[in-house]
Amino acid sequence: MTFSLDVRSHSEIGLVRRNNQDSGYVSPRMLVVADGMGGAAAGDLASTVAVRHVALADERFAGEDSPSRPQGEEMLTILAGAVADANDELADLVAWDSSLEGMGTTFCGAMFSGTQLGVVHIGDSRGYLLRQGRMKRMTHDHSWVQSLIDEGRITPEEAAVHPHRSLLLKVLNGQPQHVPDTQIVDLRLGDRILFCSDGLCGLVDDETIAEHLNTATLDDVVDLLTTDAHAGGGTDNITIVVAEVVEADPALDASQPHIIGAATTRKVPEHEVTAPLSVDHPSATRKDAGESTVLFDSEAEESMRYAPVDSQNRRRRHWLWPVVILALAAIVTGGIFGTRAYLNTQYYVGTDGNAVAIYQGSPDSLAWIHLSHVVETTDIKTTDLPHYYRDRVSENIRVSSMESAHATVAELRTGAQQCKAVRNKAATPTAALITPSMTPQPSASGSGAPHPSAVPTPAIPSPTSAMPSPSASGHEVDLPAVSSGDC
Template identity: 60%
Template structure:
């Protein structure tokens, strides 16, 4: 297993987020083959995401933390690659570099749509914005793929402290070095020389013939995950329900046998429902009536609970081409819309900067109606800025690209060099970046 997890949200515990990811996947390290590798590794990443959600619920000051993840399991012939964020995996084979991953970043989406070039992406003012990371949100699912490898292949996994500053053609030239240690030293030197202000984390590995000595090497964890303590916290795991299977031993033996609890047996239910009622045991009818009343009470409590919850939720979104404040959540339950417009504005979404417009169309979650109004004020300022720029157009910026990738195993070399963590705004929240000429079109 080879893994890079680049934490983000410095003040909000990016080091904790990356530690959770690394430790979850380390527990899953085992011998698997083919699709099994993807199932195990993706499952471990999902477990890490769930733990991050639990930590944020337990301590709200951790809201905003997240981590990228780029890692593989190796079965001797293939890599099982799992990736989310803008850390990358590369394969160097026959003097050619292949990017195995695809960045989940704002600028990469602009490149994919043909709106900017790879070179423009490298200097785009919002190049650090990520669209998908591990941050406890269930909709952020990673990419997975199987990659064939051969003896002689060289693998590189890195944070954007390297690939965000050093272009692919330079990385390719350096990976041609015979020694892994020499290649590692040159990659770090190039990242610093390019002005790297972010953490530089690199894993290098050569695919070699099977070797018992290599197989016996202890796994190595470096960086924050090697020393960061994950605080004790409540886990929102489902609580198993054991049916009332009878007194004494029968119930205990069912538990020990590890049988899955039976929550609803339709055949037994129907038999009881249509059984004739013994006049001497009329309490059966009363029991059924009490059961039905209990269900109705639970349904009523649930309804009012949901209604109260939705009343405290707000977001900013699009309302037929204008910006509006909504109360509720932007979802639908069967045929019921779970939100309503509570305040309208005269801000046209077409006047917004590109990034602001995309955020509004995908909805901006806020903590309160006051936060929503503050966000609307930022959007209004952005729209006015764009109108002014359109009235007096200026030349746009130019730039460079961001890669993606996959990995493999055997004789790995690792390095993590830290520098001050640059702020990486997430793709959600109410704090919006400043508007530049590139944003208005």
């Protein structure tokens, strides 16, 4: 049994930006969102190039005499091929006009076979699938903060407000090493599909998106999502493509392709390396000429892209190498500054020789590069600590701030002083005459519940016995109370 797609789409500038650099494309077979970036370096051009190549790939399957819809892996071959062609053209454009260096675009979309989606994704635009009221992401962000979430360094909630949440690791920008993710998704009747730019998913949380996707009509879904993106600040362009899997409908299957966003007005300039040639291309002429929604210049035969290039153009292509090197240097420099900014917010308590110390950065290392340094050394000796405390410090205690580090050090100091008191008392001749106290010790977690030590603790009068445990204030590091057996 095959299905059809009932589709709605929307793209706008938002409340802050001066122009729309997002583009989108929808047809009975294709759903695509591309979020251009680069500002003055033509992010709108990059997203337009991506949508242009999708439209060309989709055009082969439109009309009564067209081939049957691709199935399974063939969908991925066609859509990923269109993405690769778009990436090649971005490289050509930068080589032709160096002022375009820095432009790029995300790509998030799918080809529809009638029963499956062939999803292709690169960047941080997202694809969602809602089934029987439950939503899941079909894509995984190629962003710096997502890599931190994957490594367990930050939470999704922290990622939403991270200062470098816009830093992307993979986009379409003419670089051959940026390969998109692909997957096949089986569909069921009633499923809803959402592709969007981060003007929506960067401002509206997944729980709210899922709630709106459950709304009765697709028009209401688009309206509610757009309204919430505005309520979140509307700080970026907003592009939404939403579709519902319905029973096969010839009218829906015959609907015309539709382009939204920057690609409706942005023209791709004819550039020297892959300039369109004057050839007859009957399939480029639409039956409803004058009502075409594809606003691109005519295209050369696909084979002409691989025709020999004259020597003058070949010499021009050599200028691409300095551009590539500069782009890679910019990416590396941005990564270094981004990493440094992140490490400046990280702290942990560890050892410096035989002393407890506070470090800024990460205890991990990158090859021979240390990612942390001592910011404060204490007078606490690791040999004075209880065994458990000593093990924790030797493994490094991660904390969220300098204040938390000081609280942890205070807790370690209390444990060291208690152990020193126990050892000093045990060394005196009267130690054996002390009656063990079975008085429950306070819990280090600060819950207030009695927590008797597994080993009787000598009732030792000492200055430390009156010191409150820092963990009792709700401190994030939970170190247990100290008993004589711990020392």
